[in-house]
Amino acid sequence: MNDFVLVRKNLFRRKLRAVLMIASILVAFMIFGVLAAFYTAFTANEDRSAADRLVTVNKINFTQPLPIAYYNRVRAVQGVRQVTHANWFGGYYQDPKNVLIAMAVEPETYTEIFSRDFDFPAEMRQAFMRDRTGALVGEAMARKWGWKVGDHVPIQSNIFTQHSGSRTWDMTIVGIFKPQSGQQVDTNLMFFQYAYLDETRSFGKDTIGWLVLKTAAPSENDSVSKTVDAMFVNSIAETSTDTEKAFNKAFAAQFGNIALIVVLVVGAAFVTILMIVGNTMALTIRERTREIGVLKTLGFPGGRILRLVLGESVLLALLGGIPGLLLAWLITSTLRQSVANMLPGLTLTAVIVAEGLGLMLALGLITGIIPALNAMQLKIAAALGRG
Amino acid sequence: MRSLLLQVAAVTTINLKSISQRLWLSLSTVVAIALVVVVLLAFLAMANGFKRTIEGSGADDIGIVLRGGSQAEVNSTITREQVRLIEDGPGIARRADGKALVSAELYLVVDGIKRTTGTKANLPLRGIGEQGAALRKGITITAGRMFNRGSNEIVIGKGLAREFTGLEIGSAVGFGTTRWTVVGVFEADGSVFESEIWGDLPVVQSLFNRNNYFQTVRVRLASPAALDALKSYNDGDARLKLDVKSENAYFADQSSQTSDLIQKLGWPLAIAMAFGALAGALNTMYSSVAARATEIATLRAIGFGGFSAFVGTLAESLALAAIGGVLGAAATYLAFDGLTASTLGGNFTQVVFNFKLSPALIGEGVTLALIVGLIGGLFPALRAARMPIVAGLYA
Numbered sequence: 001m002n003d004f005v006l007v008r009k010n011l012f013r014r015k016l017r018a019v020l021m022i023a024s025i026l027v028a029f030m031i032f033g034v035l036a037a038f039y040t041a042f043t044a045n046e047d048r049s050a051a052d053r054l055v056t057v058n059k060i061n062f063t064q065p066l067p068i069a070y071y072n073r074v075r076a077v078q079g080v081r082q083v084t085h086a087n088w089f090g091g092y093y094q095d096p097k098n099v100l101i102a103m104a105v106e107p108e109t110y111t112e113i114f115s116r117d118f119d120f121p122a123e124m125r126q127a128f129m130r131d132r133t134g135a136l137v138g139e140a141m142a143r144k145w146g147w148k149v150g151d152h153v154p155i156q157s158n159i160f161t162q163h164s165g166s167r168t169w170d171m172t173i174v175g176i177f178k179p180q181s182g183q184q185v186d187t188n189l190m191f192f193q194y195a196y197l198d199e200t201r202s203f204g205k206d207t208i209g210w211l212v213l214k215t216a217a218p219s220e221n222d223s224v225s226k227t228v229d230a231m232f233v234n235s236i237a238e239t240s241t242d243t244e245k246a247f248n249k250a251f252a253a254q255f256g257n258i259a260l261i262v263v264l265v266v267g268a269a270f271v272t273i274l275m276i277v278g279n280t281m282a283l284t285i286r287e288r289t290r291e292i293g294v295l296k297t298l299g300f301p302g303g304r305i306l307r308l309v310l311g312e313s314v315l316l317a318l319l320g321g322i323p324g325l326l327l328a329w330l331i332t333s334t335l336r337q338s339v340a341n342m343l344p345g346l347t348l349t350a351v352i353v354a355e356g357l358g359l360m361l362a363l364g365l366i367t368g369i370i371p372a373l374n375a376m377q378l379k380i381a382a383a384l385g386r387g
Numbered sequence: 388m389r390s391l392l393l394q395v396a397a398v399t400t401i402n403l404k405s406i407s408q409r410l411w412l413s414l415s416t417v418v419a420i421a422l423v424v425v426v427l428l429a430f431l432a433m434a435n436g437f438k439r440t441i442e443g444s445g446a447d448d449i450g451i452v453l454r455g456g457s458q459a460e461v462n463s464t465i466t467r468e469q470v471r472l473i474e475d476g477p478g479i480a481r482r483a484d485g486k487a488l489v490s491a492e493l494y495l496v497v498d499g500i501k502r503t504t505g506t507k508a509n510l511p512l513r514g515i516g517e518q519g520a521a522l523r524k525g526i527t528i529t530a531g532r533m534f535n536r537g538s539n540e541i542v543i544g545k546g547l548a549r550e551f552t553g554l555e556i557g558s559a560v561g562f563g564t565t566r567w568t569v570v571g572v573f574e575a576d577g578s579v580f581e582s583e584i585w586g587d588l589p590v591v592q593s594l595f596n597r598n599n600y601f602q603t604v605r606v607r608l609a610s611p612a613a614l615d616a617l618k619s620y621n622d623g624d625a626r627l628k629l630d631v632k633s634e635n636a637y638f639a640d641q642s643s644q645t646s647d648l649i650q651k652l653g654w655p656l657a658i659a660m661a662f663g664a665l666a667g668a669l670n671t672m673y674s675s676v677a678a679r680a681t682e683i684a685t686l687r688a689i690g691f692g693g694f695s696a697f698v699g700t701l702a703e704s705l706a707l708a709a710i711g712g713v714l715g716a717a718a719t720y721l722a723f724d725g726l727t728a729s730t731l732g733g734n735f736t737q738v739v740f741n742f743k744l745s746p747a748l749i750g751e752g753v754t755l756a757l758i759v760g761l762i763g764g765l766f767p768a769l770r771a772a773r774m775p776i777v778a779g780l781y782a
Binding site for chain 1: 419422423425426430455457458459461462464495496498501504506507508509562563564596600628656659660662663664667669670673677730731735737766
């Protein structure tokens, strides 16, 4: 009988207890994996935004409109390479619950600036610019609704109405785009021509939602944003220009302390489970004091007993932890599509897996070390005397 | 029968009194169960508080009119002509002079600075008409005064005054180029309106360049049943075709998504943690049975039945679980009840709400604790009942 068999037999001596402990560790590491993946995606989101992109919104709030005239005025600013604009449409398909992320954009410049994120082939861009009612649909959205190029789809808005009173815009899908290779971006969104919206809507004519600026270099960001905001001081619509990164970060912060509370509570849950398991583990070893005395009587050296006990607690941690991380991987893979709007790129990265494995080892060693040391130093007579 | 009861009572007493001999082990089980209950109740209290704030905002004798399909006030638009048509509609309560109790309102999103993080967040600025305050429950000015009609003054909901900076009475607030003075703080029965800024409708309309546009119309109904009359009037007029709902129904829709989400996080997490606590409970109870092996065997030898050993062990486990459950509920109450939080609500603006525990939620938490105690005690109790007397006496 080698040591591993001994360790295994020891661990599963009380089957129910072992299974429960493994289940608890599994849950703890599943929580850890999912939470860490969310956290990583959340922070990576900021890093991914292009360093040379600025967003100009109405200073009152980003939901307030800007005059379309700002588009041409901002183009002329020194250090601005390209400008485009977009307008939130509040789209839905058939039922108000089927929310569509739809934006009315300036076709040529938008597809140029966002070609960093999405793959817009030249023919697709041409078709989009040519067809006034044309729409570009992301591959995820097209898959969700079963749309193909050439389909005519009625898209409704929960904000706008047409002059006729109708709130349905008929659009033709002229292209289905994918993420640019190597980019983790969500494609559950669609774009259509601003001109189509502006000519038909019953109010809000000649206004846009926000501007996206591409600067000549990130070093120009500061001066460009100051110049742009200064241009519109004391006008009807003052502006606030920030890097895309800062803008996204501020938006995410709006969900506020709820996210923080969830992280704290879930973190507390993780620690609690580990505490329970650690305590149980320590007790399990204590229960076997007499047996360890017997092993010593048989001539097992202290070092080997130390290894046996530590091996048992590490094995327990790994048996629970590895499937836990696997489950976390399954969960994040399933959630990836549905949370992609808010949190693109949700994955269990290699770093998280490595951290998880490190934590498992730490858990096994910490919960095992005190009982193991005690067992190693145990005097045979004392051990056999104890119950 | 009576002797059986006496046996059970005696063994249960012995069990409970012996807990102090396994103090640390028992304590760790109690703490583990308490933590499970804290996690569950923290989530449930958050969902409950959010839901109460939103759903408590509606009344069933107030109708709310939105543009068809718009779902939230922020998306809706209503023209002056439509407002006039609604004012003439049936089912609306009227003043003695015949004027309809109706408030056409404008709902805009402006930036505020959160106290906790110092970051910008969306706040609702509502332009209300003459009757606006009267169409809501329990509006009282708690500090300062109401805004004057026709002036660029605003009053701040109590929740915002607490959570956002720069909104103190007397301070000047700029939204874009427009300047406003904060003149008062109002309370609104803990409803979502306490997360709003109110100003005079015509002033808001003109300073934000929205002349002749409204977003919602609130009406005081003659009775909750009068809603149907107003609905059919609306559906029958091609110029209207708006969505007419009771304020209750509107806010119920608004709260469901967020509070469902919070609950869906809380329960699985608590159940997952309960497995951990179960491992702890089983451990404690097996140790208890092992430690009392001689005692149980002795009792059996002098004629006590296996059933009393079973009940005694189970009672010990349930007692530990109950203490854990109550401790957990008390800890949640102390740490979380009344805690203020804010997040983005259905109107794309911040909703300030308080964590709120309720007796029903505490019941759910304690039940979960007792289930852990029951399962955690069951198997050890069976072992106690089946323990061979001879083996026990030699242990």
